[in-house]
Amino acid sequence: MRRVSRQAVWFTAVTLVVLGAGALHSYVAQSRFDEVKIEAEKVADGIYMLKGAGGNMGVSVGEDGVFLIDDQYGPLSDRIKAAIKELGGGAPAFLLNTHYHGDHTGGNSAFDATTPILAHDNVRARLVAGHQPFGGDPKPAPPEALPDLTYSDTITLHFNGEKVEVVHYPNGHTDGDSVIFFTGSDVVHMGDDMFAGMFPFVDLSAGGSVQGLARNVESILGRIGPETKLIPGHGPVSTKKDLEGYLKMLRETLTIVQKRMDAGQSLEQIKEAGLPEQWDALGQGFIKTDRWLETLYNSLKDNA
Numbered sequence: 001m002r003r004v005s006r007q008a009v010w011f012t013a014v015t016l017v018v019l020g021a022g023a024l025h026s027y028v029a030q031s032r033f034d035e036v037k038i039e040a041e042k043v044a045d046g047i048y049m050l051k052g053a054g055g056n057m058g059v060s061v062g063e064d065g066v067f068l069i070d071d072q073y074g075p076l077s078d079r080i081k082a083a084i085k086e087l088g089g090g091a092p093a094f095l096l097n098t099h100y101h102g103d104h105t106g107g108n109s110a111f112d113a114t115t116p117i118l119a120h121d122n123v124r125a126r127l128v129a130g131h132q133p134f135g136g137d138p139k140p141a142p143p144e145a146l147p148d149l150t151y152s153d154t155i156t157l158h159f160n161g162e163k164v165e166v167v168h169y170p171n172g173h174t175d176g177d178s179v180i181f182f183t184g185s186d187v188v189h190m191g192d193d194m195f196a197g198m199f200p201f202v203d204l205s206a207g208g209s210v211q212g213l214a215r216n217v218e219s220i221l222g223r224i225g226p227e228t229k230l231i232p233g234h235g236p237v238s239t240k241k242d243l244e245g246y247l248k249m250l251r252e253t254l255t256i257v258q259k260r261m262d263a264g265q266s267l268e269q270i271k272e273a274g275l276p277e278q279w280d281a282l283g284q285g286f287i288k289t290d291r292w293l294e295t296l297y298n299s300l301k302d303n304a
């Protein structure tokens with residue numbers, strides 16, 4: 001009897017531990033970042049795209065150390081650091097924010113102690129103000145998350161044996177977008193001025209405009225070569241041809257909506273008419289076709 005009773009106690013204890021672990025696991029699993037893995041894809045010698053959750057990161061690893069572009073979300077910082085270590089790098093010598101959005105700047109605090117953060121003037125101003133792209137109460141960034149070095153037009157890094165030109169393109173995705181040209185490697189990090197294979201999010205609340213975005217993309221196309229590899233803010237590594245297709249989409253969908261507005265159609269009517277299949281297929285991502293039509297409408301209305 002005594003023996004059985006001990007077994008029963010033991011069994012109950014094990015059951016409780018297992019149940020407890022299960023409950024803890026489901027609690028932890030509530031974080032959307034738990035299952036996120038940071039994966040590196042080689043783009044050129046010493047240059048990689050890092051994917052996880054949020055905007056694609058770029059990293060240059062070489063004799064001068066590490067130059068990191070964007071840092072996704074705070075909970076991923078340790079995994080990002082581990083991925084950089086696997087590529088043979090250490091703490092970044094520089095970190096650059098392509099724009100202020102939280103899926104590109106969320107890890108700033110975790111890198112600040114060892115790494116100067118670079119960004120366009122407007123990125124710092126928006127982080128200080130705590131601007132929220134989808135409205136809601138401002139959430140000012142803590143001081144350690146703010147860029148240390150800001151520029152108004154361009155800044156050039158001489159790093160890992162090449163000239164890295166950082167150029168501000170005004171009023172595209174936001175009012176503080178940087179595009180980074182690795183001139184020796186022939187690689188460009190587009191920030192969110194490019195969403196590959198899907199309609200883009202354009203932050204009209206932060207100085208972005210679809211017309212401005214199209215102008216910026218046209219200007220970038222004039223600067224790159226036929227073999228240039230592009231790291232988009234979202235989507236897979238792309239080519240010049242992909243960017244040309246993206247510009248065509250921006251232009252043609254702008255024209256479609258402008259014509260309907262000129263004909264006196266309301267936003268509801270414009271949404272109802274939709275887009276030709278060729279473009280509608282790009283509405284499978286974060287921005288659905290309705291949302292893209294609304295963005296085009298508001299962008300054209302604001303900048304008429």
Ligand SMILES: [Zn+2]
Pocket residue numbers: 099101173192
């Ligand atoms: Zn963005």
